[in-house]
Amino acid sequence: MGGRVNQQLARYVPALLLALLLLGPILALLVRWLSSSDDIPLLAFINAGTLLLVGKSLLLSCIVAVLASLMGTICGFLLYRLKFPFRGFYKILLLLPLLVPPYIFAVAWKDGFQWLFSNSTVINPELGMIIVHTLVLFPLAMLITGTALSQIHSGLEEAGLMRVSFRKMLVKIVLPLIRPALTISFLLILIISLSDFSVPAFFGVNNFTTEIFTQFSAFYNHQLAISQSFLLVILCLILLLSENRYLSDAPFFSVHVKGSSTKHYSVHKGKTILHILLWILLLVVLVLPLVMLLHQALSGREILFSRAWELLSPTIYQSAKLAFLGALLISAIGFWVAFMKERSHFPHLNTMLLLTFIIPSTVLGVAVIKFYNHPSTNFIYTSILILLITYVSRFGFIAARIIGNGIKQVPVSLDEVSRVIGIPPIKRFFSISIPLLLPAIFTAFVLSFVLCLGELGTTIMIYPPGTELMPVKIFTIGANAPLALTSSMTLISFGVTMIFILLFFLMGKLIFKRFRYE
Amino acid sequence: MNKISLEHITHRYGDNKVLEDFSFSFEEAKTTCMIGPSGCGKTSILRLISGLEAPQKGIIKINETVATENEKILIRPHKRKIGFVFQDLALWPHFTVFRNIAFGLKGRKTEKVSHQVTQILNLFGIADKAKKYPHQLSGGQKQMVAIARSLVHQPEIFLMDEPLANIDVKVKENILAHIKLLQQEFRFTMLYVTHDHQEAMQTGDKILVMNEGVIEAAGTKKEIENSSNHFVRSFIKL
Numbered sequence: 001m002g003g004r005v006n007q008q009l010a011r012y013v014p015a016l017l018l019a020l021l022l023l024g025p026i027l028a029l030l031v032r033w034l035s036s037s038d039d040i041p042l043l044a045f046i047n048a049g050t051l052l053l054v055g056k057s058l059l060l061s062c063i064v065a066v067l068a069s070l071m072g073t074i075c076g077f078l079l080y081r082l083k084f085p086f087r088g089f090y091k092i093l094l095l096l097p098l099l100v101p102p103y104i105f106a107v108a109w110k111d112g113f114q115w116l117f118s119n120s121t122v123i124n125p126e127l128g129m130i131i132v133h134t135l136v137l138f139p140l141a142m143l144i145t146g147t148a149l150s151q152i153h154s155g156l157e158e159a160g161l162m163r164v165s166f167r168k169m170l171v172k173i174v175l176p177l178i179r180p181a182l183t184i185s186f187l188l189i190l191i192i193s194l195s196d197f198s199v200p201a202f203f204g205v206n207n208f209t210t211e212i213f214t215q216f217s218a219f220y221n222h223q224l225a226i227s228q229s230f231l232l233v234i235l236c237l238i239l240l241l242s243e244n245r246y247l248s249d250a251p252f253f254s255v256h257v258k259g260s261s262t263k264h265y266s267v268h269k270g271k272t273i274l275h276i277l278l279w280i281l282l283l284v285v286l287v288l289p290l291v292m293l294l295h296q297a298l299s300g301r302e303i304l305f306s307r308a309w310e311l312l313s314p315t316i317y318q319s320a321k322l323a324f325l326g327a328l329l330i331s332a333i334g335f336w337v338a339f340m341k342e343r344s345h346f347p348h349l350n351t352m353l354l355l356t357f358i359i360p361s362t363v364l365g366v367a368v369i370k371f372y373n374h375p376s377t378n379f380i381y382t383s384i385l386i387l388l389i390t391y392v393s394r395f396g397f398i399a400a401r402i403i404g405n406g407i408k409q410v411p412v413s414l415d416e417v418s419r420v421i422g423i424p425p426i427k428r429f430f431s432i433s434i435p436l437l438l439p440a441i442f443t444a445f446v447l448s449f450v451l452c453l454g455e456l457g458t459t460i461m462i463y464p465p466g467t468e469l470m471p472v473k474i475f476t477i478g479a480n481a482p483l484a485l486t487s488s489m490t491l492i493s494f495g496v497t498m499i500f501i502l503l504f505f506l507m508g509k510l511i512f513k514r515f516r517y518e
Numbered sequence: 519m520n521k522i523s524l525e526h527i528t529h530r531y532g533d534n535k536v537l538e539d540f541s542f543s544f545e546e547a548k549t550t551c552m553i554g555p556s557g558c559g560k561t562s563i564l565r566l567i568s569g570l571e572a573p574q575k576g577i578i579k580i581n582e583t584v585a586t587e588n589e590k591i592l593i594r595p596h597k598r599k600i601g602f603v604f605q606d607l608a609l610w611p612h613f614t615v616f617r618n619i620a621f622g623l624k625g626r627k628t629e630k631v632s633h634q635v636t637q638i639l640n641l642f643g644i645a646d647k648a649k650k651y652p653h654q655l656s657g658g659q660k661q662m663v664a665i666a667r668s669l670v671h672q673p674e675i676f677l678m679d680e681p682l683a684n685i686d687v688k689v690k691e692n693i694l695a696h697i698k699l700l701q702q703e704f705r706f707t708m709l710y711v712t713h714d715h716q717e718a719m720q721t722g723d724k725i726l727v728m729n730e731g732v733i734e735a736a737g738t739k740k741e742i743e744n745s746s747n748h749f750v751r752s753f754i755k756l
Contacts, residue, residue: 411606411608413604413605413606413608414608414610416570416602416604416608417602417604417608417667418610418621418622419570419595419596420568420569420570420595420596420600420601420602421596421621421622421667421671422595422596422597422622423596423621423622431621432610435612436610436611436612
């Protein structure tokens with residue numbers, strides 16, 4: 001009896017604490033919004049202008065989601081299901097934009113427009129945002145649909161090919177089978193695009209996230225910012241509720257993909273065209289932004305580059321340290337949440353992380369400030385704890401999904417057999433669960449690290465005094481500095497990110513080699 | 519003497535009732551084969567006996583001691599002296615064959631563990647595979663390792679959930695002969711779940727024919743062959 005109570009306490013107390021830390025700010029924001037209508041009607045802020053802004057934000061993100069999902073699905077099929085040389089090479093390079101903070105690409109493309117037309121405003125800011133978001137987010141769709149495509153058993157396709165043409169089989173069999181993956185990639189991209197602050201801010205797009213930031217930080221109109229925040233939260237909740245079944249159980253990208261039973265199609269005639277197409281894509285996605293960034297950075301003379309280094313170097317260590325701590329915390333919480341969902345049938349924490357994940361960055365910033373800016377929680381508000389809590393809110397769901405997917409692929413019987421033998425739970429956890437899930441945990445860690453490293457939307461609103469972080473520095477300096485200086489700083493930031501990615505790649509190779517079991 | 523008794527067991531997964539007022543006793547040191555179509559509750563019985571699951575209603579006794587009562591597991595799985603070979607074998611992919619077998623033998627002297635593992639590996643004729651990982655073994659070898667891992671603990675009850683499905687007849691016969699020899703030596707009670715009625719007839723001292731969570735017939739090979747039950751006759755094609 002006592003043991004059962006202790007077990008329940010061990011489950012619920014940390015869960016409640018996590019809910020208080022992550023969900024508290026959002027609930028408090030809701031209460032504040034509902035109780036602040038003494039002299040202002042509750043829905044006074046919902047006017048034509050606001051609704052137009054909502055519509056514009058949604059439309060832009062929808063366009064991004066459609067384009068990125070389409071590109072990602074095509075690339076997913078080409079790279080995961082066709083057999084041709086250098087497939088792995090293209091796959092790795094095309095995934096890179098996902099690991100680089102989006103603002104780097106925003107600066108690069110802005111530089112590109114400046115370079116091409118001698119005026120960066122010649123291009124419509126909204127179009128700029130669509131281009132950058134699409135190019136940065138399509139690898140996510142590629143990864144998700146690629147994973148789904150790799151899990152289709154060859155027999156299903158071969159049975160179809162016995163009766164209909166390849167094209168018809170693709171449309172009638174493969175596409176319906178990967179429909180959940182297509183839905184989740186569309187929704188994820190929609191939510192990420194809707195939530196992102198950095199790209200619209202760098203392009204000067206007036207959408208919901210930038211408007212909330214302006215109202216809150218520039219005009220100090222907290223009431224309006226809160227009301228607008230809530231409109232966006234409601235919008236995201238509608239998205240969540242309508243497609244919850246897809247988001248909660250749909251396939252996610254996996255590091256455990258077993259493609260042994262998957263059919264790979266050989267490319268004969270179109271091999272050259274395929275390589276040309278993929279090189280064009282690589283050029284647009286990766287090479288061109290880098291060249292544009294380099295050109296703009298070097299055009300500002302050497303002195304600007306050294307000034308950029310001078311400004312940015314103190315922030316590198318702090319950013320990396322914070323991203324490391326954030327990633328560590330996110331992976332640990334993600335593991336716990338995923339384990340609770342998959343093995344203890346306790347999905348509520350996962351739902352909570354999903355809720356905090358869909359809250360747009362600047363809305364989360366407003367909520368966190370309003371909740372923690374209190375004498376009793378000042379130790380959180382004035383320290384890096386506030387950033388760590390925010391990082392978990394923003395990216396915990398992604399880590400939980402990656403690890404959860406890993407857990408799903410480890411048979412329960414591996415744990416049960418050790419229970420029958422009598423292995424104690426702690427030993428079971430460290431000897432069986434952790435080694436089997438290490439690739440998934442490592443992937444979640446790396447992704448969380450790069451996401452934390454590039455986070456701008458919330459960080460810019462809440463970073464505590466004495467903390468200097470790379471993206472915030474670039475954004476604040478970039479507002480009043482020559483473009484060349486911003487480009488130089490962005491280039492340094494890109495270099496730093498790439499060094500970390502390379503380090504993780506080498507570490508990952510070791511881990512995957514040691515802990516991958518075919 | 520009865521080794522395991524199941525009394526009025528009702529068990530369900532959600533809305534799906536798997537066992538309905540099921541009662542049966544398994545004799546000590548005998549092999550009972552359970553056959554029946556998919557979903558008839560064979561695996562559930564093994565999981566209930568092992569203590570991995572608890573029924574909604576009913577009592578499970580092991581050695582005349584109540585091990586599970588209704589939804590309460592009174593004796594935890596590892597205290598039941600059970601060896602369980604799962605359908606998917608559940609070999610830990612990150613451990614070598616040696617470590618897979620030695621893993622449960624904790625807290626004992628290294629030399630003793632090593633001796634025990636080597637002995638059982640020799641018994642199954644797979645001593646040369648000790649340093650291999652599960653993915654480096656053939657289907658039959660994997661099955662041998664899974665069985666060896668369960669038997670190294672010298673269980674009193676040995677549960678096998680269709681572990682010999684999908685392997686060729688010769689290997690299957692070889693493994694079953696090994697198990698029979700070991701059973702004669704260690705006198706464990708064996709519950710063997712299978713789809714294959716011929717295998718059940720060959721292996722079991724007693725055969726239990728199940729359908730939709732209830733017993734259609736139980737008895738020796740001869741008794742089953744003489745059964746007038748329509749389901750039994752059609753299922754085992756008499």
